[in-house]
Amino acid sequence: MPGARARGAAGVALWGALAVPAVRHLLESSMVGHMMGELPALAAAGWLATALVPGRARRALAAFDPHGVAAVLTAAFAITAWSLPRQLDAAITSPASALTRLLLFPPLAGSALALGWERMTGLGRAFVAANSLSMVGAMGWLYVAAPVRLCTSYRFDQQQTVGVSLLAATGLLCAGLVAAAFVGRVPPA
Amino acid sequence: MRPALAAIAVVAVGTAALWRGTDGGRAFTSEGARRLAVARQPRIIPPVRLQDQDGRAFTLAELGGRPVAVDFIFTRCTTLCPALGRTFAAVQRELPSSGTGAAAATPVLVSISIDPARDTPERLMEYARMHGADPRRWRVARPLSDADRTALLAAFGIRVIPDGAGGFVHNGAVHLLDARGRLVTIVDYDNPHAIAERVTAGS
Numbered sequence: 001m002p003g004a005r006a007r008g009a010a011g012v013a014l015w016g017a018l019a020v021p022a023v024r025h026l027l028e029s030s031m032v033g034h035m036m037g038e039l040p041a042l043a044a045a046g047w048l049a050t051a052l053v054p055g056r057a058r059r060a061l062a063a064f065d066p067h068g069v070a071a072v073l074t075a076a077f078a079i080t081a082w083s084l085p086r087q088l089d090a091a092i093t094s095p096a097s098a099l100t101r102l103l104l105f106p107p108l109a110g111s112a113l114a115l116g117w118e119r120m121t122g123l124g125r126a127f128v129a130a131n132s133l134s135m136v137g138a139m140g141w142l143y144v145a146a147p148v149r150l151c152t153s154y155r156f157d158q159q160q161t162v163g164v165s166l167l168a169a170t171g172l173l174c175a176g177l178v179a180a181a182f183v184g185r186v187p188p189a
Numbered sequence: 190m191r192p193a194l195a196a197i198a199v200v201a202v203g204t205a206a207l208w209r210g211t212d213g214g215r216a217f218t219s220e221g222a223r224r225l226a227v228a229r230q231p232r233i234i235p236p237v238r239l240q241d242q243d244g245r246a247f248t249l250a251e252l253g254g255r256p257v258a259v260d261f262i263f264t265r266c267t268t269l270c271p272a273l274g275r276t277f278a279a280v281q282r283e284l285p286s287s288g289t290g291a292a293a294a295t296p297v298l299v300s301i302s303i304d305p306a307r308d309t310p311e312r313l314m315e316y317a318r319m320h321g322a323d324p325r326r327w328r329v330a331r332p333l334s335d336a337d338r339t340a341l342l343a344a345f346g347i348r349v350i351p352d353g354a355g356g357f358v359h360n361g362a363v364h365l366l367d368a369r370g371r372l373v374t375i376v377d378y379d380n381p382h383a384i385a386e387r388v389t390a391g392s
Contacts, residue, residue: 093219151219152220
């Protein structure tokens with residue numbers, strides 16, 4: 001499929017771009033760029049690159065995880081672990097942590113989610129989408145309300161900006177979800 | 190059966206990874222991890238040359254056999270450092286006076302500048318006076334070279350970043366060294382009484 005190949009190539013190109021030190025430093029120079037730019041971009045690279053996974057491998061995975069539950073759980077754990085404040089710091093101060101994240105986050109967060117998503121039922125997808133809303137919202141509230149700096153690499157005001165931005169993202173996601181849920185196509189009866 | 194096992198395996202591995210990555214759910218931030226690491230494994234502090242508010246040169250090791258409490262400051266700071274200064278002032282008031290008991294074991298407070306280029310002994314003296322530092326018990330000092338500053342910040346695990354207004358943002362905590370000069374405890378600065386008790390007891 002040419003479309004799939006182009007998507008996969010775009011994912012690999014994005015992944016490669018995020019490995020360039022200058023790009024990393026630019027994104028990591030602000031906390032918003034790090035959390036809401038670099039991490040989602042790494043996940044997106046993994047998601048897009050999944051298009052290159054051959055059908056045989058997909059079928060083998062599907063035999064173990066026909067409903068995509070294990071794949072989505074993998075993504076949830078990966079996103080939680082690499083969103084911890086100490087992991088954000090580690091990615092800046094420790095080259096080994098930065099390399100580990102660069103190599104593992106795209107497949108464990110982005111690709112796992114993509115592979116799980118295509119096998120999930122509609123209700124399963126809605127469940128994941130609704131839960132991600134509360135997760136992003138809770139994280140935003142945490143960053144807005146925290147009385148101390150959570151990352152030693154960023155200032156307090158940057159942390160608050162991340163909190164407000166995450167709350168704004170929650171609002172947008174919520175609007176998108178409501179639109180998709182109530183203004184979408186009606187399935188045949 | 191296989192799908193359930195796959196999901197259970199992911200939850201088990203994911204939980205174990207999160208548990209390990211947060212030191213058993215006790216450290217979600219790098220500051221928390223730094224404190225835990227020091228509590229587990231005391232750190233040797235390199236014998237870095239410091240110069241105090243009177244221009245006297247010394248190393249932390251030369252404070253010889255006395256427990257030491259260290260904080261990091263810069264004199265232009267208007268936010269965290271004045272609060273750290275007030276804490277040390279309160280701790281100083283609670284410390285036993287050097288005239289009673291074993292003078293050799295009297296704890297010492299040391300405030301170390303993270304901005305040694307600007308913080309000359311005169312500036313350090315101003316900071317010391319502002320907070321009522323008794324030079325026998327509270328030394329306000331600066332490392333004598335950039336290499337010394339870097340080595341000291343690395344040993345203590347202090348991360349200094351620009352504050353966007355020409356100053357710095359840095360970890361706000363009090364570091365307790367035992368009589369052998371090892372960093373053994375890092376505590377919050379908001380409880381001077383507890384700091385005085387701990388440093389008097391040799392941390």
